Amino acid sequence: MGIRLVNAAGRAGLDVDGRLVDLESSSGGRFGADVMDAIADWDALCDWASGLDADAGDGTIDESTFGPPVTRSQKVFGVGLNYRGHAAEAGLDIPKEPLIFTKFPSCLAGPRADVVLTSERVDYEVELVAVIGRSGRNIDEGRAIDHVAGYCVGQDISDRALQFAGKPPQFSMGKSADTYGPIGPAVVSLDAFDDPNDLPLWCEVSGERLQEDRTNDLIFPVPELVAYLSRYCTLEPGDLIFTGTPAGVGAVRDPRRYLQPGDEITSGIDGIGILQNRCVES
Numbered sequence: 001m002g003i004r005l006v007n008a009a010g011r012a013g014l015d016v017d018g019r020l021v022d023l024e025s026s027s028g029g030r031f032g033a034d035v036m037d038a039i040a041d042w043d044a045l046c047d048w049a050s051g052l053d054a055d056a057g058d059g060t061i062d063e064s065t066f067g068p069p070v071t072r073s074q075k076v077f078g079v080g081l082n083y084r085g086h087a088a089e090a091g092l093d094i095p096k097e098p099l100i101f102t103k104f105p106s107c108l109a110g111p112r113a114d115v116v117l118t119s120e121r122v123d124y125e126v127e128l129v130a131v132i133g134r135s136g137r138n139i140d141e142g143r144a145i146d147h148v149a150g151y152c153v154g155q156d157i158s159d160r161a162l163q164f165a166g167k168p169p170q171f172s173m174g175k176s177a178d179t180y181g182p183i184g185p186a187v188v189s190l191d192a193f194d195d196p197n198d199l200p201l202w203c204e205v206s207g208e209r210l211q212e213d214r215t216n217d218l219i220f221p222v223p224e225l226v227a228y229l230s231r232y233c234t235l236e237p238g239d240l241i242f243t244g245t246p247a248g249v250g251a252v253r254d255p256r257r258y259l260q261p262g263d264e265i266t267s268g269i270d271g272i273g274i275l276q277n278r279c280v281e282s
C-alpha cells in the first residue's frame with residue numbers, strides 16, 4: 001500500500017487516506033519534523049508506518065499548506081530528451097547515453113507555489129521525479145531501484161530565452177531560477193504502485209491539456225539513470241532525478257505556447273497527485 005511523505009506547513013508528515021499524521025508527534029520523537037531526516041531514515045519510516053492504525057491521523061490534509069516534500073537536496077539532476085516523442089518534436093536524435101544537466105536545489109518549490117516568470121519565453125515540462133533514499137556509488141542497475149525511496153511529480157520550468165541565449169545552449173541557469181522546480185505533492189513509496197514503471201503523466205496550462213504520456217516511454221528508465229549517475233557521483237538520500245519530459249512543451253508548438261502571468265500549470269501523475277502552480281510576474 002505504500003507511504004506518502006508530505007511537507008505540511010514545514011513539518012514532515014504522512015498522508016494516510018487523506019488524513020495527516022505528523023511524524024514527530026505521532027512517533028513520540030522517533031522521527032523528527034524535517035522531511036530530509038525522514039528520507040534518510042526511509043526504511044525505518046516505512047516499517048513504522050506499516051504499524052499505523054487505519055484511523056491514524058491528526059486532521060484532514062490541506063494541500064494549500066504543502067511545501068516541497070524534499071527541501072535540501074544535495075544534487076538535483078535533470079535528464080534531457082528522455083522520451084522519444086520529445087526528442088522527435090525537438091528534431092534531435094535519440095540519445096545513446098543519458099543527457100544530464102543540473103537544477104540548483106534552490107529552485108525547489110512546493111506543489112502549490114507560484115512560479116515567478118523570468119522572461120517572456122518560460123516553458124513547462126511535467127516530469128516523474130525519483131527521490132534517492134539510500135546512498136551509493138557504482139550502483140548495479142539490477143539493484144538500483146533499492147536506492148530509490150519513492151517518486152513525486154515535478155515541473156522542470158525552463159526559461160528558453162536564457163537556455164538558448166548562446167551556442168552551445170546553457171541549461172543550468174535557465175532551469176534553476178527561484179521557483180523553477182515545483183515538486184510534490186508527496187514522495188510516494190514504490191510499493192504504492194501496481195507498476196511503478198508505467199505511470200500516466202500529463203500537464204495542463206489554464207485548462208488546456210498540452211502533455212500526456214506514460215513513463216514506460218522513458219528512453220532511460222529510472223534504474224538505468226541511477227546506475228549511470230552513480231558511476232560518477234555518490235548519490236545521497238534526498239538527491240533528485242528529474243527524469244525528463246514527454247512531448248508537448250511550449251517551445252516547439254506551433255504557435256508557441258509560453259507561460260504568461262496568470263496561467264495555472266496543473267501537472268499530474270496518476271497514483272501520486274497533482275501540482276497546481278500559478279504563474280506570476282517577477
Ligand code: ZN
Nearest residue numbers: 125156244245
Ligand atoms: Zn526537463
